[in-house]
Amino acid sequence: MIPIVRQEPILRFAPSPNGRLHLGHALSALTNADMAKAMHGRLLLRLEDIDVLRCTPEFERSILEDLRWLGIDWQQPVRRQSEHFAFYRAALDNLIARGLVYPAFLTRGEVKAKVAAVEDRGEIWPRDPDGAPLYPTDERHLDPSIRRQKIATADRYAWRLDMDRALVEARQACVAPLAWEETGDGEKGLIAADPAAWGDVVLWRSDAPSSYHLSVTLDDAAQGITHVVRGLDLFHATSVHRLLQLLLDLPAPTYYHHRLVLGPDGRKLSKSQGDTALAALRQQGRSSADIRRLVCL
Template identity: 65%
Template structure:
């Protein structure tokens, strides 16, 4: 696999078609457009539909309509992740062959029960920057023959990055260049805070972490502009970029649009979509004002 050579500034807006776009997405899309224009760069649109169970053609069509309403243009063709599963699998196979990932078999319910039992005994369980418990090391300690037997049985599983072994592959500290609304300058990256992250699972052939770094490299993206909720995830992305010999973009993590309670807007909670605001008579200029542009 080879990345597209960098010739100019390349930005991308990469929504998932699993719900209607809301004001938070509008801020991100508009910032990408503004920054690309200011640098005489290019703006790409990527449809991150790797979650085959939640993403729908109807939501994808809504993304195109909302962006056109906002006056945002993008280069064609659009990259759709569901059309590039073989590329993600090839990179995963590379990591498997290098012994940097392992199959994990615990369900979400089993993880919750394991952590609850441990904490009931007075032992605090480590959590990642998003507050989720780190994965127990039971599967990591399995022998090769045990793993082969479980895989052959057809038991559902995920492939997780062996964080300790992956960190041993590094010959220099990790960092990234940040220009956003939080920390700026050269930011130290510590992916160990995330534990053994998932790179692939039975119901999603590639994780967000794996697919996003591959897509950015293959599309020649030079500037990643996204919300501050993904700031800490960049540490994992930097590690994968090193492991897979991929280029490093400049990152710009922008402020989040929040509701009246201070929570970031969410598709899962049904926060008002852009199409609904349009139907209520809001204009594209109104949206720019609502997101503070």
């Protein structure tokens, strides 16, 4: 009889050290820790610090202190994205060589003006699931000589995924429709991915090495993450991550998108709301058990 090899569950909590953790982060961290324990798996900690200007050692220290106060243990070492820029660049170069990304030069102001001009005519400009206008697709087809000239003279530019080309390659590589396995607090089961709803997403930012979509997808594969547990605000972004996993021949984890902790205005919490920061709550005399009750765990 051939023995059955079961993969050890590996989960991760991945905050950005650009502010202090709040109750929403506590819910995510505790949910990850509880699920890892229940599955007899491992919990990893990743610091998503690709934004080298806003992420600081002070915020990193605060995050580690808050997690220890919550009673959360994680396996060492901590993975810092700022230590893996060459890894992300190699993946981007792969996509560049295959003609799946292109340099994008429009500023936010220029995109805003284009969108406004179309909408002023009573026409509809497509928007992504978060409500932001999709990036114009004109630059997909720039003459190579003009593109090289722009790269040589531009102060800043980004690399964007050519969504149409990426979807053609994805359909050629996979017979089954693109989807992911969802086990979270909302819709469950096999979820059909719709990366086209996001348009030509940024994979390498002009103001920071890499981007969230590219780095998180690569990191999950590099760390062997089997279960991605994160907030429902990232549910639809999973479509982009599944596409990148297919294009870069990476494994697909199981996803669990949990409910959000909302503020009095009904919106998800922000790091700018200091009254929900864990450090502030601790100074008020709250305990880690109080935090569990506050996030309904």
